[in-house]
Amino acid sequence: MNAPQPRAATLGRDRATEQVLSAERLSFAYAKSGTTFEDVSIGIGRREIVCLLGGSGCGKSTLLRVLAGLETARAGTVSFLGQPLNHPHPRSALVFQQASLLPWLNVFDNASFGLDFKHQPAIEASARKARVREALAAVGLAGREQAWPAELSGGQTQRVALARALAREPELLFADEPFSALDAITRAEMQRLLVEVVHRWHAAVLLVTHDIDEAILVADRILLMAGKPGHIHRQWAVDIPHPREDHAEAVTTLRMQILAALRATTEGAAPTLAAAPAPTPTPTHS
Amino acid sequence: MRMFAPLILPVFGLGLAGALWAVATLLLATDTPILANFAPVEALRAFLRLVADPLMWEHIGVSLQRVAVGLVVALAVGVPMGILTGVSRAFAQTTTPLFQFLRMISPLSWMPIAVMVLGVGDAPVYFLLAFAAVWPILLNTSAGVAQLDRNWLMLARSLSATRFETIFRVVLPGIVAHILSGVRLAIGIIWIILVPAEMLGVSAGLGYFILDARDRLAYPDLMAAILIIGALGFALDYAARWLYQHWLHKR
Numbered sequence A: 001m002n003a004p005q006p007r008a009a010t011l012g013r014d015r016a017t018e019q020v021l022s023a024e025r026l027s028f029a030y031a032k033s034g035t036t037f038e039d040v041s042i043g044i045g046r047r048e049i050v051c052l053l054g055g056s057g058c059g060k061s062t063l064l065r066v067l068a069g070l071e072t073a074r075a076g077t078v079s080f081l082g083q084p085l086n087h088p089h090p091r092s093a094l095v096f097q098q099a100s101l102l103p104w105l106n107v108f109d110n111a112s113f114g115l116d117f118k119h120q121p122a123i124e125a126s127a128r129k130a131r132v133r134e135a136l137a138a139v140g141l142a143g144r145e146q147a148w149p150a151e152l153s154g155g156q157t158q159r160v161a162l163a164r165a166l167a168r169e170p171e172l173l174f175a176d177e178p179f180s181a182l183d184a185i186t187r188a189e190m191q192r193l194l195v196e197v198v199h200r201w202h203a204a205v206l207l208v209t210h211d212i213d214e215a216i217l218v219a220d221r222i223l224l225m226a227g228k229p230g231h232i233h234r235q236w237a238v239d240i241p242h243p244r245e246d247h248a249e250a251v252t253t254l255r256m257q258i259l260a261a262l263r264a265t266t267e268g269a270a271p272t273l274a275a276a277p278a279p280t281p282t283p284t285h286s
Numbered sequence B: 001m002r003m004f005a006p007l008i009l010p011v012f013g014l015g016l017a018g019a020l021w022a023v024a025t026l027l028l029a030t031d032t033p034i035l036a037n038f039a040p041v042e043a044l045r046a047f048l049r050l051v052a053d054p055l056m057w058e059h060i061g062v063s064l065q066r067v068a069v070g071l072v073v074a075l076a077v078g079v080p081m082g083i084l085t086g087v088s089r090a091f092a093q094t095t096t097p098l099f100q101f102l103r104m105i106s107p108l109s110w111m112p113i114a115v116m117v118l119g120v121g122d123a124p125v126y127f128l129l130a131f132a133a134v135w136p137i138l139l140n141t142s143a144g145v146a147q148l149d150r151n152w153l154m155l156a157r158s159l160s161a162t163r164f165e166t167i168f169r170v171v172l173p174g175i176v177a178h179i180l181s182g183v184r185l186a187i188g189i190i191w192i193i194l195v196p197a198e199m200l201g202v203s204a205g206l207g208y209f210i211l212d213a214r215d216r217l218a219y220p221d222l223m224a225a226i227l228i229i230g231a232l233g234f235a236l237d238y239a240a241r242w243l244y245q246h247w248l249h250k251r
């Protein structure tokens, strides 16, 4: 019990310098209900795209909100750029499944919303404008600054939401199933766009999704969350080069591995688990 | 020609009402000759004279100013209370029965008390109008807060918005449509309460003018004042509806 502790502590400190976010042994429960997740530790490196994959209801969104500082964990710690996190950090940004644009503001004002709030780092008005223009151009909405949200398609509103996040020049972007409400073609476009812009912005991403293909297409690392209470079941480092559509074989292999792991989690702690064939010889248990 | 088609039925309806009015005064005047003064032709003549009379416009101005003051006071009280009701469960539970109780009392019942406490003059009129108008504004505001998109509030929280920023940058703009429909109802109520409220202790305004016309036995003036009240009320409601539609379209 005593021996591994100092080691873990120094490991955490070393990592703090290269990691945007590190969470140790988090657990969480909503009032009047059982534990949502337990003993979850996650580190996200600078510029790393991490996908949190899992079936619906396993606690992904809740974990994301805890990591973003919107909810407080019952146990464990979250640190952002080496500092303990109590509130949403000004250098983090969120994108949700619904774009949630404010319908009384035009596209430009939506994308710059919140940049002048009291707890945000002060930026001059001219710099703020430049930032917002750049973000809107990056998501392909240059020239639509004066449009109203009601005039945009679903994909375009989600682009504005992404620009709103980028305008904050985030160190870490939290995205909770940002593309699940979109049609398949728009979704594929947006996945490509996301990878492109976060690379340009030097941002790290925590992307929550229940879509295996989405995770494989964008992630540097995939965390599989499962169980009740939820925990990180397995993880995979993905080093297939972009664009990944061009590496069908590697993608398919990984896809099969993840599917097999998912099947194992749904079969749960049933005794058949031991008897089930283990298709993947290189599991990295977290 | 086609442009005026939607006006045909409304104009016919109004014309029919005018005709009924003329026939009724004609029949009644055979028994009670004084009622001939209430005929539409007399009223129309008085109407044309009054709208050219600056004194009449002073009465109208005084009345409209009272409407404005009543509405502003009702907004100043109703919107914050409505937001509090929508935000705080405890506040809502504490106040709902009280509000429902007060709402059902005709504002005019407070008239004697208002005059005793606030004295004769404009103050009790303002009080009665605001008291009548506050309920639709309050109830619509709290309904608006309850229907706010939860994601907007989450967005505000993710930006570490202060309470002030959340209310002024998210909640208030998010419920403008609800407040405006409350305002429209409030204007309707104020306009109805205005005339009786102006019948006590004031010396200007449309309600005062009605009593004054009665005392002067100027019955055509009285009928003309009724026409003016109706027309102004119609215009006010139209303006409120336009404001509401305009806001919806802008979104």
Ligand SMILES: Nc1ncnc2c1ncn2[C@@H]1O[C@H](COP(=O)(O)OP(=O)(O)O)[C@@H](O)[C@H]1O
Pocket (backbone or CB within 6 Å): A030, A031, A033, A036, A054, A055, A056, A057, A058, A059, A060, A061, A062, A063
């Ligand atoms: N605000 C809440 N209050 C109580 N329980 C909640 C709340 N939000 C989610 N839950 C419950 O917590 C569990 C995890 O939910 P969630 O984090 O949304 O899962 P996921 O995003 O993986 O679908 C679910 O069983 C859900 O019903």
Ligand SMILES: [Mg+2]
Pocket (backbone or CB within 6 Å): A060, A061, A062, A176, A177
């Ligand atoms: Mg979710």
